[in-house]
Amino acid sequence: MSAPANIDLPIYMDYQATTPLDRRVLDAMIPFLTEKFGNPHSTTHKFGWEATDAIDRARGQIASLIGAEAGEITFTSGATESNNLAIKGIGRAYRKHRNHIITVVTEHKCVLESAAAMEHEGMRVTYLPVGSDGLVDLDTLEAAITDDTLLVSVMAVNNEIGVIQPLAEIGALCRSKKVFFHTDAAQAVGKILLDVTAMNIDLMSISGHKVYGPKGVGAIYVRKQSRLKPEPLLSGGGQEGGLRSGTLSPALCVGLGEACAIASKEMEADNQRLRDFFQQFVDSVQAALPNTVLNGDRDRRIPGNINLSFPDVRSDRLLTSLRDLAVSSSAACVSATAEPSYVLRAIGVPDDLAEASIRIGIGRFTTAAEIDYAIDSIIRNVTKLKEAA
Numbered sequence: 001m002s003a004p005a006n007i008d009l010p011i012y013m014d015y016q017a018t019t020p021l022d023r024r025v026l027d028a029m030i031p032f033l034t035e036k037f038g039n040p041h042s043t044t045h046k047f048g049w050e051a052t053d054a055i056d057r058a059r060g061q062i063a064s065l066i067g068a069e070a071g072e073i074t075f076t077s078g079a080t081e082s083n084n085l086a087i088k089g090i091g092r093a094y095r096k097h098r099n100h101i102i103t104v105v106t107e108h109k110c111v112l113e114s115a116a117a118m119e120h121e122g123m124r125v126t127y128l129p130v131g132s133d134g135l136v137d138l139d140t141l142e143a144a145i146t147d148d149t150l151l152v153s154v155m156a157v158n159n160e161i162g163v164i165q166p167l168a169e170i171g172a173l174c175r176s177k178k179v180f181f182h183t184d185a186a187q188a189v190g191k192i193l194l195d196v197t198a199m200n201i202d203l204m205s206i207s208g209h210k211v212y213g214p215k216g217v218g219a220i221y222v223r224k225q226s227r228l229k230p231e232p233l234l235s236g237g238g239q240e241g242g243l244r245s246g247t248l249s250p251a252l253c254v255g256l257g258e259a260c261a262i263a264s265k266e267m268e269a270d271n272q273r274l275r276d277f278f279q280q281f282v283d284s285v286q287a288a289l290p291n292t293v294l295n296g297d298r299d300r301r302i303p304g305n306i307n308l309s310f311p312d313v314r315s316d317r318l319l320t321s322l323r324d325l326a327v328s329s330s331a332a333c334v335s336a337t338a339e340p341s342y343v344l345r346a347i348g349v350p351d352d353l354a355e356a357s358i359r360i361g362i363g364r365f366t367t368a369a370e371i372d373y374a375i376d377s378i379i380r381n382v383t384k385l386k387e388a389a
Contacts, residue, residue: 159187
């Protein structure tokens with residue numbers, strides 16, 4: 001199948017693994033990679049002041065997107081560091097007062113492994129199940145909270161199946177129980193409306209490269225009114241209010257800020273476009289291949305995530321045949337393993353069906369022509385593999 005003239009192959013459709021850097025973000029970053037090279041922690045001359053001002057502006061852009069204050073944003077190297085800081089930092093700082101953490105079996109590996117690390121340090125951790133739709137049951141969560149519960153950590157949007165957890169309801173429950181609420185929002189920031197005040201979120205992890213920003217930068221929101229003081233992971237010069245030592249990269253911080261500012265303006269239009277693409281994609285594939293299963297709740301999900309299982313077709317063989325499409329069989333962080341996705345297992349997908357699943361991620365730069373080509377390519381290759389079985 002030859003590609004139309006308006007399509008370049010291969011087509012990138014792995015937006016949950018990473019997003020392309022928006023050219024407008026790069027343009028904002030370039031001055032801080034060239035002539036504006038000052039160290040933001042040099043406070044005695046113009047070069048340092050210029051860098052500091054740019055970083056402060058970026059804090060404000062990030063805060064504005066999630067309904068926070070600029071002073072509640074701390075820059076990190078990415079969501080993995082932010083998740084570690086939230087769970088280990090809060091656990092170590094407050095475990096003498098409360099010794100119980102609640103999280104979810106479908107969380108990102110960095111959350112699960114951070115929780116496991118706190119278990120090794122003597123804390124008790126409850127791993128909540130999810131339903132077949134991928135969502136947490138609020139009654140189950142409430143029953144798990146005890147007088148010893150310190151922190152609840154629930155991912156906002158799942159990186160494999162795209163489902164959106166009921167953040168406002170979880171936040172209200174945590175607030176009523178006087179329990180801190182953390183959410184890994186790497187896949188959510190810039191894609192769904194977030195308001196840390198309305199949702200009673202105490203800590204939020206943010207990633208630059210999931211929101212059309214640069215890799216190697218992220219942020220953590222820590223609510224000031226909660227008077228939270230996580231124990232730092234890094235020792236050093238006490239930058240970022242003592243929470244995260246190390247010299248900040250003004251270019252990376254500016255890039256994350258600009259990406260958030262663009263998302264603030266364009267999120268609604270992006271989502272409408274992606275909703276149309278999602279419906280076309282799923283409906284077309286299921287019409288041609290009726291046994292195709294959409295993994296995760298159809299409605300409570302971001303439209304940029306399409307996780308499909310094709311019975312009797314192994315995903316590794318399908319991916320080999322789909323050389324013109326950049327899609328994946330699982331999360332990027334675990335794609336090197338031979339095991340079926342632990343997220344799909346958690347929602348009750350049998351191993352044979354989990355091994356027949358692929359994740360298609362679409363986003364801001366996906367075109368209608370690319371969607372048409374991808375649909376045709378998947379239908380054709382799945383049909384060919386079924387016939388050959």
